[in-house]
Amino acid sequence: MLTVTIDNHTIEVEEGTTILQAARMIGGAVVPPAMCYYSKLKESGGKCRTCLVKVAQGSARDPRPVPKLVASCRTPVADGMVVQNITSQEVIDTRKAIVEFLLINHPLDCPVCDQAGECDLQNLSYDNGREESRFEEAKRTFKVVDIGDKIQLHMNRCILCYRCVYAADQLTNKRSHGILYRGDVSEISTYIQNDIDNDFSGNIIDVCPVGALTDKTFRFKNRVWFLNPMNASRSCNKCSGKVTAWMRGEEVYRVTGRKDQFGEVEEFICNECRFDKKERTDWTIEGPRNIKRASVISQNHYLNSKQPTVILPLEDRTVTMEEFEKNSNNEIQP
Amino acid sequence: MSANQNIGSLSGRSKIVSNKKMTFAERIYLPAIFGGFRITISHFFKKKATIQYPEETRPIAEIYRGKHVLKRDDEGRERCTACGLCALACPAEAITMIAAERKEDEMNLYREEKYASVYEIDMLRCIFCGLCEEACPKEAIFLTNVTVPSDLHRSDFIYGKDVLVEPVDKRVDISHRQTPEVLAFKKDKNQSHNV
Numbered sequence: 001m002l003t004v005t006i007d008n009h010t011i012e013v014e015e016g017t018t019i020l021q022a023a024r025m026i027g028g029a030v031v032p033p034a035m036c037y038y039s040k041l042k043e044s045g046g047k048c049r050t051c052l053v054k055v056a057q058g059s060a061r062d063p064r065p066v067p068k069l070v071a072s073c074r075t076p077v078a079d080g081m082v083v084q085n086i087t088s089q090e091v092i093d094t095r096k097a098i099v100e101f102l103l104i105n106h107p108l109d110c111p112v113c114d115q116a117g118e119c120d121l122q123n124l125s126y127d128n129g130r131e132e133s134r135f136e137e138a139k140r141t142f143k144v145v146d147i148g149d150k151i152q153l154h155m156n157r158c159i160l161c162y163r164c165v166y167a168a169d170q171l172t173n174k175r176s177h178g179i180l181y182r183g184d185v186s187e188i189s190t191y192i193q194n195d196i197d198n199d200f201s202g203n204i205i206d207v208c209p210v211g212a213l214t215d216k217t218f219r220f221k222n223r224v225w226f227l228n229p230m231n232a233s234r235s236c237n238k239c240s241g242k243v244t245a246w247m248r249g250e251e252v253y254r255v256t257g258r259k260d261q262f263g264e265v266e267e268f269i270c271n272e273c274r275f276d277k278k279e280r281t282d283w284t285i286e287g288p289r290n291i292k293r294a295s296v297i298s299q300n301h302y303l304n305s306k307q308p309t310v311i312l313p314l315e316d317r318t319v320t321m322e323e324f325e326k327n328s329n330n331e332i333q334p
Numbered sequence: 335m336s337a338n339q340n341i342g343s344l345s346g347r348s349k350i351v352s353n354k355k356m357t358f359a360e361r362i363y364l365p366a367i368f369g370g371f372r373i374t375i376s377h378f379f380k381k382k383a384t385i386q387y388p389e390e391t392r393p394i395a396e397i398y399r400g401k402h403v404l405k406r407d408d409e410g411r412e413r414c415t416a417c418g419l420c421a422l423a424c425p426a427e428a429i430t431m432i433a434a435e436r437k438e439d440e441m442n443l444y445r446e447e448k449y450a451s452v453y454e455i456d457m458l459r460c461i462f463c464g465l466c467e468e469a470c471p472k473e474a475i476f477l478t479n480v481t482v483p484s485d486l487h488r489s490d491f492i493y494g495k496d497v498l499v500e501p502v503d504k505r506v507d508i509s510h511r512q513t514p515e516v517l518a519f520k521k522d523k524n525q526s527h528n529v
Contacts, residue, residue: 111417111471112448220433220448223418299422 002079003060006030006053007087019072019083020051024262031262032085033095033124035102035209036161037073038264044166045073048159049098050124054091057082069094092128099129105139106210107156115211117224117296120263121159140185147177147190150216150275151205155187158212164188164204171268172198188212199238202274206257206265217275218246218254225296227253232283238270244289250280258289396510398479399462402455403506404499405474407445412499413474416450420466420475428459429466446472453498457482457491467511476508 001012006023007030013022021039023031032053037045045051051073055066060080069091072083085091103125110116142155160179165188168175177190205213224246232245232255246254255274257265277283291298359365385392405413416433434451436444443449466475485491500506509517 109446111415111419112446116417220416220435222433223422225422226418296422300427 002077002081004077004079004081004083006083007085013077015076017077019053019055019070019075019077019081020045022077023072023083023085027261030085032072033120033127034073034262035120035124035159036163038163038166038207039262040264040268041163041166041170041207044163046071047161048102050095050102050128052091052094052098054084054088055081056084056088095128096130099125100134102159103129103133104135105156106159107139108133109157113154113157113211114214114219114224115157115208119211120209142187145189146216147213148201150202150271152214152216152219153188154212154214155189156212157210158188159210160186160188161209163207163209164213167204167207167268168198168201171200171203174198199270199272200268202271203257203265203268205274206259206268209263215254215275217278222248222253225299227297228301229289229291229297231258231286231289233286234273234277234283236270236273239273240267240269241273242267243269243273243283245283245285247280247285252278252280252283254278261292394479396479399464399477401457401478401480401482402460402466402493402498403476403478403508404453404495405476405506405508406500406502409442410502411443411445412449413445413472414450414453415444415446415448415472415474416453417471419469419471423465423469424460425463425465426459426461428456428461430454450495453495455493455498457493458488476506476511478506478508 002015002017003010003012004019004022005011006019006026009026009030011022011026013025020032020034020037032051034045034051035048037048037051049071051071052069053072054069055075057063058066058081059078063080072085077083102121106121110119110122113119116122139156145153145155147153162179165175165178168177177188179186180189181187202215205215227246227248230245230247232243232252234241234243242258244256244258245252246256255269255277257267257269259265291301407413416431418431418433421427421429421431430452431450431454432452433448436447436449462477464477467477482491
C-alpha cells in the first residue's frame with residue numbers, strides 16, 4: 001500500500017493507482033476534472049490536459065517536486081507523494097488556460113446543442129473558464145454527418161478526446177471509425193462514410209463529453225432539464241437492461257446508461273435498449289434518479305419538496321375520521 | 335346600559351349634539367343651498383379625473399412590460415432557437431414550445447438550425463415579470479408596451495406563434511428597452527450572432 005496526500009487529504013491506495021483514481025477515492029472538490037479519461041475504457045486519458053495537477057513531492061525517497069504539472073489520469077502514485085490540485089494557484093491558472101484552448105474551436109451554440117445541461121465542457125467552463133472569449137479568428141467548421149441511422153456526428157463540437165474511438169474499439173468487435181489527419185486539422189470520421197452498426201455502438205454517444213455525437217432519435221425533441229431521469233430496467237439478452245429513462249409524463253423521450261457522479265456510465269447498454277424501446281410499457285420504472293442540486297436538470301422538479309398536507313395520510317392519523325368530525329363539530333357549536 | 339358610555343369616544347371624533355336654536359339666515363336655507371351649488375359648479379371647470387378609455391389611453395412607461403413579441407433578425411429570419419431557457423426561467427410556467435429542425439429550403443425563415451415549431455404563452459398564467467426576456471440568449475423574446483386585450487374564452491389567451499412573432503413588414507421597435515450598456519455589448523464581434 002502506498003500513502004499519498006492530495007490537497008492535505010492522506011489516503012492509502014494500492015500500487016498502480018493513478019493520482020486521479022486516488023483523488024476520486026477521496027471525493028469532493030479534490031477530484032480533478034477529466035474530459036478524456038474514462039475509467040471503464042482502457043488506455044483512455046492523457047489527451048485533454050484538464051486534469052493537470054502539481055506534484056509538490058515526488059515520493060518519500062526522493063522528495064524533490066516534479067518540475068512540470070502532470071496529467072493525473074496517467075501518472076501512477078508513489079509512496080509519500082504530495083499532490084496539489086485546488087490548493088495550487090498554478091494548477092488553477094493552467095486549467096483556466098486549458099479550458100480556453102478547448103473552447104478555441106468549440107462553437108458557443110449551447111442554445112441549439114442537445115447536450116446543453118449535461119455537458120462536461122459546459123460544466124468545466126462554468127467552473128474554471130473565463131467569462132468571455134478572447135478568440136477572434138474563425139472557428140473551423142464541418143458539415144453534420146450521419147454515422148448510421150441513429151447517431152449524428154457534429155464535428156464542430158468535438159474536442160478530440162478519443163473516448164468514442166476507445167469505446168468502439170473495446171465494446172464492439174469491429175471499429176469502423178477513428179481519427180483522421182493530424183494536429184489542428186484532425187477529425188473524427190468513418191472510413192468513407194461507413195455506417196456504424198454494432199450492438200453497442202450507441203455507447204459512443206454516452207462517452208462523448210460534448211455534443212459531438214448525439215442520438216438522432218432524440219435530436220431536438222426536448223431539452224434535458226424538462227425531462228425527469230428515472231431508473232428503468234427491462235430484461236435484455238444483450239446487456240444488463242439497467243438504464244436511465246428520460247421521461248416527461250408517461251412518455252420516454254430517450255434512454256441512456258446510468259451515469260455516476262463522475263459522468264461515467266455504470267454499465268454499457270445495447271442499441272436495442274437505447275434506440276428502439278421508447279414506450280412506457282417497455283420499461284419497469286424503479287424510481288427517480290438522484291440529480292445534483294446544482295444541476296439545471298433539477299430545476300422545477302419538486303420531488304423532495306414538503307407538500308402541506310391538509311388531511312393526513314391514513315397511516316399517520318392518530319384519531320379516526322369520525323372522532324375528528326365529532327371534535328370539530330363541537331368546536332363550531334356556540 | 336353599556337360600559338363604554340362612561341369612557342367617551344375611542345376615535346376622538348364624536349360630536350356632542352345640541353338643540354341650539356338656528357338663526358334667521360340658517361332657517362331660510364338659501365345660503366347653504368347656494369354654497370352647495372358653488373361647489374358643484376366649480377367642478378365643471380376642474381380637470382377630469384376619468385378618461386374615455388377605449389378612445390383615450392393613459393401614458394405608460396416605455397419599459398412597461400406587456401404583450402410579448404418574438405423578434406426576427408435584420409434579414410427577416412426568426413431569432414428563436416427553442417432553447418427552452420425562457421420556459422425554464424418562467425416562474426409561472428406559462429411558456430411551452432416544441433422544437434424542430436430547419437430544412438434546406440427554410441434557410442431564410444429561421445436563423446439557427448433548430449427553431450420553435452410551436453411556441454405558446456398562456457397569458458392567463460403570465461405575470462409579466464420579464465424573466466423570459468432576461469433569460470433569452472438569442473435576443474428573441476421581448477415584452478412590449480402593448481397591453482393584452484380582454485377576451486371571452488380561456489383558450490383565446492393561449493398565444494401562439496401567429497400572434498407572438500412580429501410580421502416582416504410591421505416590425506416592433508424594442509430598441510428603447512435596451513440600455514446603452516446592452517447595445518454596446520452587442521457591438522462586440524463575439525456576440526455578432528445576437529445582432
